[in-house]
Each structure stands twice: as structure tokens, then as C-alpha cells.
Amino acid sequence: MDGFVAVTLLRHGLTEKNSRNAYIGWTDDPLSKEGEEQLRGMQIHRPDLVVTSGMTRANQTADILFPEINPTRIQQIKELNFGKWEGLTYEDLKEDPAYREWVENADRIAPPGGETFTQFKARIMEGWGIIHREMTNKTIGSALVVSHGGPIRQLLTELGDYSRSFWEWPVHPGTGYKLTWTFESFRRGERCISLQEVPAMAKQNG
Template sequence: MTATYFLVRHAAHDNVGNFLAGRTAGITLGEAGRAQVQRLGQRLRRGDIDAIYTSPRERTLETAEGIASACGLALPQTDAALDEVNFGDWSGKTFEVLNDDPRWRRWNTTRSLTRTPGGETMLDVQTRIFGLMETLASGGNDRRIALVSHADVIKAAVSHVLGLPIDAWPRFDIAPASVTTVVIGDWGAKVMTLNEVIF
């Protein structure tokens, strides 16, 4: 059994880096993001993928649908395991506001021991993303699947594969419209590429 996963962070919306989008409704791709989706589609067409699964957020759906169109695949399937971290009351707030919140500072210092206001820890996120990957891997040999998700969710999966503590999240980047490739087999799992940005 071998499964190859292309972990894709959604393409950019117009305010990436200005506020915590989280699960806020109505956040769609901007012009730059739509151009990124075209490049992602070209990249993943070379990956010969079999299926696409996506977070239910608008920005991930748009990204996944663009990839599916470029690859000649059926519409992507949504799966809650790929959803953004449930940031609860933090969703939609600017980082300037969040930086004044001691709970936010604690979250970014010790995520392994901190819950968001919505009640989720990064260990919860890691469990759900890797649980989905294990389930999909059992569906057949040599599967090649794109999973369109969010930066922290992808970081949680990568940390698990590399045996890193969840608090290692600041040590690597997952940029908008990047591809991180993970292979899982009977022998274990390994990261093949990390944060591959398509120019």
C-alpha cells in the first residue's frame, strides 16, 4: 500500500496576513489567488492525481475546483477533517487586535497546551487531518490525492510525519498556493517536498 498526498494550501485572498480568516464566511480568492490556482492546476496535472478533497471554506473550494478543472477530474469532495482550525471568537479579527490578547499570545507560544476560544487544540487538528490521510490510504494502492486545506492544518500533518512536536510550527512555512508532498506506505511516512511554491 502506498498513497501520495499533495497537501495544498488554498490560494491567496486579498487580505492574507492582515487578519485571521479562520472559518469566517464569504472569504474568496482575489485576483492574485485566481492566477495562483491556474499555476497550481498546471503543477498538479503533472502529478497525475486521482482525486481531490477539500476543506469546506470558500477559498479552499475555489482552489480545489480550479485544480480539478485543470486535471480533468470530477468536482472535489469536501471533508471536515481538512477544515481550518476552529478559532471561535478570534476569527475575523486583525492580528493587531489579537496581539493584545494574552490567550492569543499563549496559543502562539504553547499550542500543545492551549485551546482556541472555539475549543480546538492543534493536537485535535493533527488527529483529524492524519486520520483522514490514513483512511484514504487504505482505499487502494498507489493512490495520488490532492488535499486542499489551510496552513496550520498542513503544518500539523507535516509535524506528525517528521516526528516534530506541535509547537515546532513556526520553524517552517506553508505559503498560500504551496504544495507539500507526503507519501504513506506500509513502511511508514515521509515528506517528499515542503512548501513548494509554484511561480
């Protein structure tokens, strides 16, 4: 089949804890007033499908951008579960030996009550599989996926440019990337053929 498929991976808007660089994975924080205002200045083409992680901040982002579209909620694309470290910052944790060990070995060590990076990455790709099947089976040409920094980095690492590793993808609140495939390359599960940053908002707060 001829044609192209486009998927925009967008990080939710700014929250209060984002503003102070706290870990928020499964903490269900809402957008801050600043985050809401930033999103109102964004221009994104209307997609055929909107997907969110089901978290309040992601749902609010989708609703501000496309209030007329009822999003599909896929919990597998939630952020990493930081367990007991949710809401804390690097400054709060830097003297904790368990935290320092996690930083060095996050693929196999989980935060207390959280999940490892290996578990997280597998979950994200499971979520992408759900999205991919939905789009392929229904011949959906465009989608907006509103998720979080970690999941978007994981998807970009697997679907985007080979030359960038996980942490080399900048993903600020309210920004993201548009990935494009031919329909056939998308169906086959190949990497995207082009990738571009979603235009930043007029008043961007890193």
C-alpha cells in the same frame, strides 16, 4: 504490492484576509482575484483523488486546478477554529491578556469559542485516517489534498522529516509539499520516504 503512493498537500490560494495576515480558520472566505490568478499558473500532475476541507477557498483552489474532478470533502482537515478571533490580526489582539496566554499555552487553551491545538491536531489526524483508508482500500496511487496552513504543518510533522517541528514548515498560500511512499510503507502508516516542495507559482505572494 509493488509501486509507490504520492500525496500532494497543497494550501489553498490567497484570500483577502491572508493578504493582511488575519486569522481565518472556520471563516469561509473565498479566494481573492490575485489568488485565483496565481493558481492558474500552477502545474501539478493530475491525481487519482482530490480531497478538500470543504471550505470555499479550498474548493475553489481544487476547481481551478482540476475542474474535471469532483473532490471528496473531509471537514476534519479544516483549519484551527479561532473562535471570536476570526478575522482579527496580531495587531488587533496583542494587548489582549487572553490572547497572550493562548500564544504561550495553545495546546491546552482555546481562543474564545474556538478549539485548543490538542483538539485541532487530533481532528487533523482523524481526517488523515479517512484519507489513508480510502487510498489503501482502493489502491489509489496519487492524491491532492487541498487544505490550510495549520493542517498541512500538522501532517508534515507527523508524516515527514523528524527534524522539523510544526512551526518550522513554511506553507504559503498556493504552495505545498509532495510526499512519496512505497505502497507497503504507506499501508503500514509509516513516514514518507521522500518529500519535496510543490513548485512555487511564477508570481508568488508570501
